[in-house]
Amino acid sequence: MKLLSALLWSSLLATMAPSAWAQANTIPSQPHLLVKGSAERQVMPDRFGVSVRLNSVDLKTEAARRRVQDNGRQVLALFKRSDALADTIKSENLQVSPQSRYKDGESVFVGVSVSQSLSASFADGASLQRFLGALQASKEVQVTTQNPAYSAEGKLRAELKAEAARQTRESAAGLAGAYGAKVIGLYSISDVSPDFAYGVQAGDWPRGQNGPPALKNLSPPKPSPVSAPPQDGFNESGEVIASGPITYTETYTPFS
Incomplete structure (x- = not known):
């Protein structure tokens, strides 16, 4: 069976920092794959x-x-x-x-x-x-x-990061299995999409009819609809403060 090492690329390369270019030279020569996990949630502000x-x-x-x-x-x-x-x-x-x-x-x-x-x-x-x-x-x-905020943002982001990381593991395993290979390790991980010779720009990940069949079911699930209605405050003059939901998104970009 073919083996694939898991390589999670640090997207600091996109900033062209010296340390990022050093990491570019450490990409293993053996077969590897690049996957991405993303988690998103909408919440109503409470601050x-x-x-x-x-x-x-x-x-x-x-x-x-x-x-x-x-x-x-x-x-x-x-x-x-x-x-x-x-x-x-x-x-x-x-x-x-x-x-x-x-x-x-x-x-x-x-x-x-x-x-x-x-x-x-x-x-x-x-x-x-x-x-x-x-x-x-x-x-x-x-x-x-000030802009409305969510008091438990830190906890929520931690949950989203964990969910995005789980998606990368499942995506890497599923994609490797589709080609008769197996993921055997992890190289590095990043929460920002890379920008390098693979032709993938940060935030611009190709999906759709031209992609491999194994990729078509690997996109992250759609966020659940927000059930709470907007919160409004009124005064006698008819002025209103209305707040809509806040969307938080976390991503992880691994090489596998």
């Missing part, structure tokens, strides 16, 4: 972040500092009233610096700038909407929302 930038400029440093701290106390209290997640509420240290502006081509001192950044996350869009509806923004209180 809705917001950051508030406080800034005040005054010729009297104490006056600027007092206004920033007063605004900060109000924002922190509003975080709590709006059900911000306690472990996500953060308050950075005050920053003090001179402030100037250009007038007639010259820099003119206008005072001392005191600033501070506050941030927090909410478990749903409705809570974030309540916060935004109650916050009084001004030139000294600027608010910015």
